[in-house]
Amino acid sequence: MKETPPLLDRDLENHEAVVLLLKDEEGRYLCLFHNKFEFWTVPLGKAEDGQTPEDAASAEAFEELGIRVSRLAKRYQGTRVYCRNGNHIVTFFHVFEILEYSGVPENSEPDKHAEMKFLSTSELRALPRTSDGTIMLLSLLDQVEAKLVGGCFGEAFPAGSKIGLSGASGAGKTTFAKRLADQHGATLQTETVRDWLMRNGNLRYAALSAEQFRDLQLSLLDEYERSKANVFDRCPLDSLFYAGTVDGLLNDEFKRRCLDILKGYSAIVFFPPYSDYLLDDGVRVADLKHQASVAANMLVRAYECGLDEKILIYDHCRTIDENICELFAFLRRTGSI
Structure with a gap:
């Protein structure tokens, strides 16, 4: 089994992360194989100081896929708390779908990613390991499928709850x-x-x-x-x-x-x-x-x-x-x- 890569200083800081969703005509999601962690993942990255999540998403799309984004839609926001080196670290995930762009998607960082391909929802769910960015996508899909709307509208607030x-x-x-x-x-x-x-x-x-x-x-x-x-x-x-x-x-x-x-x-x-x-x-x-x-x-x-x-x-x-x-x-x- 491959050893877990060592943590970097930036891995031990609270931060905002962006996740990119780009679908093909069949509704599959563009994914990259991450060399360092040896798993398939949707494109993702960290927002740098001074960047809004939207700016970070556009920059990440150009860096990893070689495309210039002209329209994004935020689909989900998730939060994860990690324990690293005995400390709790918080990441705010912002999940964006790329709606319009120029250029042709390609693997722009082959040293970082060995391969690029589109994966279906069922293929994503079957992955033995993946990134937390992909897990955020799956959480979004779970919400859509669960149809949380309904079942509580007008329901009385639970007595005794605070x-x-x-x-x-x-x-x-x-x-x-x-x-x-x-x-x-x-x-x-x-x-x-x-x-x-x-x-x-x-x-x-x-x-x-x-x-x-x-x-x-x-x-x-x-x-x-x-x-x-x-x-x-x-x-x-x-x-x-x-x-x-x-x-x-x-x-x-x-x-x-x-x-x-x-x-x-x-x-x-x-x-x-x-x-x-x-x-x-x-x-x-x-x-x-x-x-x-x-x-x-x-x-x-x-x-x-x-x-x-x-x-x-x-x-x-x-x-x-x-x-x-x-x-x-x-x-x-x-x-x-």
Whole structure:
């Protein structure tokens, strides 16, 4: 058996990855045989600093296939957490289908890839080993086949369940929470950071002193502990992460309070970064790379604290209602309802 290739420094960093789907007339997917790992995979690569996922996808298409992309469609977004050298590493996968391009696809990196060919869905599913990028494609196909839409619309929110929302700012948490309240009868604990900032002099979040930040986080914890709500638009996972950035705040008592609340949740819906909702409103930082870094490290903190079995990743390529259906299915799978 071939030895596992050594890890590089870039393999030990949180990052965004792009996956490329290019189909032929029979609906088969273009694949490359990866020399280093000895498996077939759809084309994929990492987004470099300063690149948007779309830019990275276009660059990867030219580098690996020799084509210039003129139109892409994002089909899926997935998140994976790895344990490497004792540390958790987060990768945000962006799956794009190439719809229009110029040039003829060819194997532009023969030293990296031994062969190129189109594989059917059944052939992809039969592969003994493949890349996580291909697994993201198969996850997308599973969703399409499962037809998750339906079966939960109008269904009452499960009595006794508690759901925490966490992740990147401007990624749709508030909209998701309101849909759960309006259409499914969930009681909602709204996000109150803005109210706190207003009460304390209309402060900007990024300008808070360490003392002000500490007061804010302690105030939020008090609210979480008192609330009888079903759904929390922001939850102690955020506090647990951000507290690590302020000296003296992440003490044993603060961590215990956060974890006691989080362990009482039925699920934590985690929102990866999403540019469509990200606006500079004086509270959040309107920079997608910053939000991706914060979200990745927040997810790492959840795994380090043993909360991974409670995490459900929100899929921005599904509708809000489809994500709600998946949440209810998740609660059923984990025995919460």
